[in-house]
Amino acid sequence: MSDMDEMDDGSGIIKKFMFLNRKAPHGTVYALEGLEVVLITAAFDQDVSMVFTDDGVYQLLKGIDTKGIEVKDFSKTYRALEGYDIEKLYVDQKSMDARGLTEEDLIVDVTVLSVDEMANLMAEQDVVISF
Amino acid sequence: MQFGILINEGPYTHQASDSAFLFARTAIEKGHTVPRVFFYHDGVNNSNRLATPPQDDRNVSARWSKLAAEHGVDLVVCVAAAQRRGITDDVLAPGFRISGLGQLVEMGIQYDRLVTFGD
Amino acid sequence: MLHIVNKSATERGSLESCLAMATKGSAVLLIEDAVYAVTKGSTAAAKIQAAAADLKIYALGPDLAARGMAGRVLDGVNVVDYGGFVDLVAEHNSCQSWL
Numbered sequence: 371m372s373d374m375d376e377m378d379d380g381s382g383i384i385k386k387f388m389f390l391n392r393k394a395p396h397g398t399v400y401a402l403e404g405l406e407v408v409l410i411t412a413a414f415d416q417d418v419s420m421v422f423t424d425d426g427v428y429q430l431l432k433g434i435d436t437k438g439i440e441v442k443d444f445s446k447t448y449r450a451l452e453g454y455d456i457e458k459l460y461v462d463q464k465s466m467d468a469r470g471l472t473e474e475d476l477i478v479d480v481t482v483l484s485v486d487e488m489a490n491l492m493a494e495q496d497v498v499i500s501f
Numbered sequence: 502m503q504f505g506i507l508i509n510e511g512p513y514t515h516q517a518s519d520s521a522f523l524f525a526r527t528a529i530e531k532g533h534t535v536p537r538v539f540f541y542h543d544g545v546n547n548s549n550r551l552a553t554p555p556q557d558d559r560n561v562s563a564r565w566s567k568l569a570a571e572h573g574v575d576l577v578v579c580v581a582a583a584q585r586r587g588i589t590d591d592v593l594a595p596g597f598r599i600s601g602l603g604q605l606v607e608m609g610i611q612y613d614r615l616v617t618f619g620d
Numbered sequence: 621m622l623h624i625v626n627k628s629a630t631e632r633g634s635l636e637s638c639l640a641m642a643t644k645g646s647a648v649l650l651i652e653d654a655v656y657a658v659t660k661g662s663t664a665a666a667k668i669q670a671a672a673a674d675l676k677i678y679a680l681g682p683d684l685a686a687r688g689m690a691g692r693v694l695d696g697v698n699v700v701d702y703g704g705f706v707d708l709v710a711e712h713n714s715c716q717s718w719l
Contacts, residue, residue, distance in 0.1 A: 379606075381611060383610050400509075403581075403582060407605065410605075485641060489641040495621075495716075496609075498717070499617060501619070516626075516653075520652060531707075533706065614710065614714070616715055620627070
């Protein structure tokens with residue numbers, strides 16, 4: 371990606387960036403294009419958290435097979451995040467429970483938070499980007 | 502204070518671009534600056550100079566161009582999202598330019614606030 | 621933090637999710653179709669009034685008026701114009717949009 375040539379903005383400022391993912395994959399573009407923002411952000415040495423709540427937790431499921439709908443399968447990209455030093459991935463227990471999901475269903479390691487813990491995490495952020 | 506604005510949706514179909522425009526204009530009237538607005542997802546369609554909405558309604562891309570001309574607002578359209586949606590340099594309205602997602606990240610780092618308008 | 625919600629509570633769960641996650645003392649601003657939630661008789665009215673105990677609830681006046689709802693706002697909800705919207709963003713350290 372040509373954008374990876376832009377290595378940080380030179381200011382030395384480090385902010386807490388949170389990317390808020392609340393939508394399921396494929397029905398809309400937000401999961402895919404949201405992921406593209408996070409990958410670019412990796413080059414800027416910021417304190418990045420990715421939060422998956424509500425239908426956003428569906429983005430992380432194992433067993434995604436997009437051949438039948440003929441769209442790009444980007445699910446493996448979540449596993450590549452670690453290689454970009456994006457390691458803080460959070461889901462909330464309530465969203466998982468409401469969808470019958472457990473950590474074993476997910477394609478990457480995540481930290482599972484209670485609603486209160488996730489609320490506090492959100493309140494600490496400097497910049498929140500929502501898709 | 503410096504405000505950054507992220508717009509995730511195209512003109513007319515969603516209110517996002519309208520809400521963002523009124524926010525930007527008001528912030529400037531109150532003495533703040535809006536150095537850059539970033540257009541992502543279908544938001545890239547706000548940049549299209551070929552739009553010809555009815556005369557009795559607002560022209561969304563034109564009023565962004567006017568705000569840019571009058572107040573130096575940098576209107577940036579994401580290259581990846583633009584390529585997906587067929588927005589190229591030759592369809593851009595005045596004041597818009599195509600650039601990378603790094604421009605959005607810089608807004609978050611450098612500005613005091615970043616507000617997202619979407620669906 | 622300032623939380624911004626823009627979709628109708630009867631169309632989408634974003635208001636409910638926001639109210640569940642907004643920490644005590646936060647501000648919640650409703651814009652666009654979300655403003656219906658702060659009107660008398662809306663399905664979200666009780667939820668909004670309960671939330672108002674811990675959160676500061678705001679609604680964007682121009683969006684209420686555009687929807688014919690300016691005269692029906694629940695007690696305890698602060699109606700602001702775009703100037704007030706800008707001030708709210710300036711006054712809070714960060715903002716989060718629930719789309």
